[in-house]
Amino acid sequence: xxxxxxxxxxxxxxxxxxxxxxxxxxxxxxxxxxxxxxxxxxxxxxxxxxxxxxxxxxxxxxxxxxxxxxxxxxxxxxxxxxxxxxxxxxxxxxxxxxxxxxxxxxxxxxxxxxxxxxxxxxxxxxxxxxxxxxxxxxxxxxxxxxxxxxxxxxxxxx
Numbered sequence: 001x002x003x004x005x006x007x008x009x010x011x012x013x014x015x016x017x018x019x020x021x022x023x024x025x026x027x028x029x030x031x032x033x034x035x036x037x038x039x040x041x042x043x044x045x046x047x048x049x050x051x052x053x054x055x056x057x058x059x060x061x062x063x064x065x066x067x068x069x070x071x072x073x074x075x076x077x078x079x080x081x082x083x084x085x086x087x088x089x090x091x092x093x094x095x096x097x098x099x100x101x102x103x104x105x106x107x108x109x110x111x112x113x114x115x116x117x118x119x120x121x122x123x124x125x126x127x128x129x130x131x132x133x134x135x136x137x138x139x140x141x142x143x144x145x146x147x148x149x150x151x152x153x154x155x156x157x158x
Contacts, residue, residue: 017049017051021049040063056130057151072146084155092136099150120135
């Protein structure tokens with residue numbers, strides 16, 4: 001059973017709400033049109049724009065990819081718009097395996113310092129799921145890389 005935190009600060013973010021509203025305003029469209037533009041459901045965009053509810057990783061990636069921005073920028077954690085998309089075309093699953101080998105470690109060892117069990121690694125390696133934002137950030141901190149690098153969105157490690 002995973003060690004899931006009882007409360008997570010990543011569910012709501014006023015910085016994220018403001019950034020989504022900025023992006024919608026810059027596009028000069030409604031929330032509905034924006035949702036269609038970035039290929040994310042209307043309820044996800046509405047909850048983000050009104051309440052600052054942070055969606056799961058896949059919608060975040062779709063929005064960030066559409067605008068060619070980093071996830072920290074999208075989440076309102078930085079105002080640095082600099083982002084260099086990956087040319088290597090690697091996935092989260094590939095990067096996780098690569099970083100594990102580079103660090104000469106095993107999932108069981110990594111899991112000891114994570115808020116989840118090693119079973120999650122095996123789920124992710126089947127390439128059907130992605131970690132939650134909290135788990136992704138924990139892994140990125142462990143490997144000392146950015147979340148965008150870990151996802152394969154950029155080749156810049158930091």
